[in-house]
Amino acid sequence: MGKIIGIDLGTTNSAMAVMEGGEPKVIPNAEGNRTTPSVVAMSKGGERLVGQVAKRQGVINYENTIYSVKRLIGRGFEDQEVKKDIELMPYKIVKKGTGVNVVMDGKEFSPAEVSAMTLAKLKTDAEAYLGETVTEAVITVPAYFNDSQRQATKDAGKIAGLEVKRIINEPTAAALAYGLDKKKEEKIAVYDLGGGTFDISILELGDGVFEVKSTNGDTHLGGDDFDQVIINWLVDEYKKEQGIDLKSDTAALQRLKEAAEKAKIELSTTMETEINIPFITADASGPKHLVYKMSRAKLENIVENLVKKTIKPVETALKDAGLKVGDVNEVILVGGMTRMPIVQKAVKEFFGKEPLKGVNPDEVVAIGAAIQGGVLGGEVKDVLLLDVTPLSLGIETLGGVSTRLIEKNTTIPTSASQVFSTAADNQTSVEINVLQGEREFAADNKSLGRFILDGIPPAPRGIPQVEVTFDIDANGIVHVTAKDKATGKEQKITITATSGLSDEEIDRMQKEAEAHADEDKKRKEIVELKNMSDALVYTAEKTMKEAGDKAKDEDKKEVEGKVDALKKVKESDNKDEIQKAYDELSTSIQKVGAAMYGQAGAEDIKEEVDKQTEEAVEGEIVDDSSTGSEQGEKKEDSK
């Protein structure tokens, strides 16, 4: 069964999302953008262009480039809105029955057909992204859309090859994205300031059903107007200062437009920005630059009137809904412009409460539509609630180190395995101490249980391979298995959830781990260095034995000296000294190695030494016999 995608079919931009693994996800278009301009054009050759590409050629093909067609969809020719648009739009709007058609390349299209072209692009891009056919969708419309407008939107979906499972209101979708449907009874205000339109909707929620109490707005107020007042201000200032009118210079205006938008975005997060356009123009005296510092206060001063214009419709909507400001429980911000601090401030001041943000205001409607699609498709169900492991799980390894196999916050069920080895020659058994916690040392973590795997055939250290596997099932029960790969012998332990930790304990352990993170890290580094030193001493001594008379006596003597030196310092806690002795021995032993294999093999043996030491550190398990007593002492120390 295919997915139901959620589509926010906007006046200026459209967006789409889908439920995946129980979470809504925005689908980027083929160009990699998360929104697509709702613009459609037909070139002279009859080629159809949709989205960004259509927008780019709008200037030279204005009579065949249709934008803001949402203002026309499902409307009658006699509507006030349509009359206004006939004057405003550079493309032709003609009468068709009682409704309207638009003209592209000499052919008539209904607004639904034009919207269908945008929807068809979204459908194709979604299919490419999801890797499956998409045939069903939930499409959003403004709350004030009447039956005819809703039906026309549904038709648009059908023309695009989509079965529209449901048409939902944009403010309702926004409320769904915030999970408000799970609340009991609420009055919700949705403030939607987009690229070209402003909508305010008052919703009432009861028994999980949203009812639109009232709507209002301004069909010609949005982000573009904000950009325009900033550009105008810059042009005016420049004219005052330099006496040059930038409005007549296409390239300069283009650069100003980009700079204004950039400044607007930057001033949402910073208090001041610099608008810097070198060589913006030139006159007889030479090139001219534009450099202005703009503060957030200045920007807010310029756009204040536009923000104020949104408040009147809000007041009217509240009145129409028969509500007072204090009756509203939640306020939701929708549309890119609501990122501006001054807009947020105005909304907050009016309603006397912090509006909900957090979900990307450009995507919140598409996300809500996807959630609705998920509900209709049966995907959003609380059947499977996946849990996570609150703390890391691992085992104790050489030097009392806690080696993690499963990191905290891993979604369960899950399993992980790692191969370990022995720490001493002829070690025939290993002890697996199962640990829970974030600290670097076993003694600081909680031991969930321990068991011994014996019967490992005698072999030099580092040779046996013991595979340790952790498996956590959906109920949080942990199974730990240790298996000797040579003999196939294995031992296991099952730790039920009851032997785990309470929420308070988990909380305490997480806090402790944070508090001790630095100190633990330092301690661990020393222990690791000591482990590496042990391994190097072992390798060095073994190499010396094997070298016999192939190595020069003076080199052998040097190595012996360095081995003794490292043995001596590695019992201390002086990291620098151990590191120094380690490096020196490492250099000397390579000389012996080089002598054994001749100059050509020197690099190889170095690699081998390095490899051996690495393996030893990664894979040694604390054994229960040879180094056990030492471990025991350590544990008692820290208790």
Next chain:
Amino acid sequence: MKKDKNEKKKTDDIEQELGELKSLLQRTQADFVNHRRRVEEEKLNFVKYACNDLVAQILPILDNFSLAAKHVPENIQNDNWVMGVQAIEKQLEQILSMNGLEKVAVLKTQFNPDVHEAIGIVSNKKYKDNEIVSEEIAGYKLNGKLLRPAKVIVNKLTKQQEAPDGVLKGE
């Protein structure tokens, strides 16, 4: 008899639940497989296009260098200092082009909205219809992907009288 009915209902319930669980499992498995494929794709793209953002932010510097070069006062055209600065421009261009940056072609080219953005119209019989007359802001591709369209003035031979002032409001 009643017991049989109860048993049957129980079996039906279990079968229904089994079906639901099976479909959920399939769905989750499919989500996972798709997700994994996409993460792989995204990883490849990330490596390929990792510098896109940074390079896109450097483009205005390239623009300004070339504007600066255009406006060198005549009396210092051959000045060593000026030539040094021009060499810096070349250096920056070289580094970026070695990393896959290429300019979008505009001269004697037909307008193509895939890589060009029209910001104005002229009507001039010297040029063909739809031909690019001038480049106001250069366009760039990085490793084949469009970073910024070239902003251009385009020639229109038909219906040019109807054109208002060449700039479409609201676009």
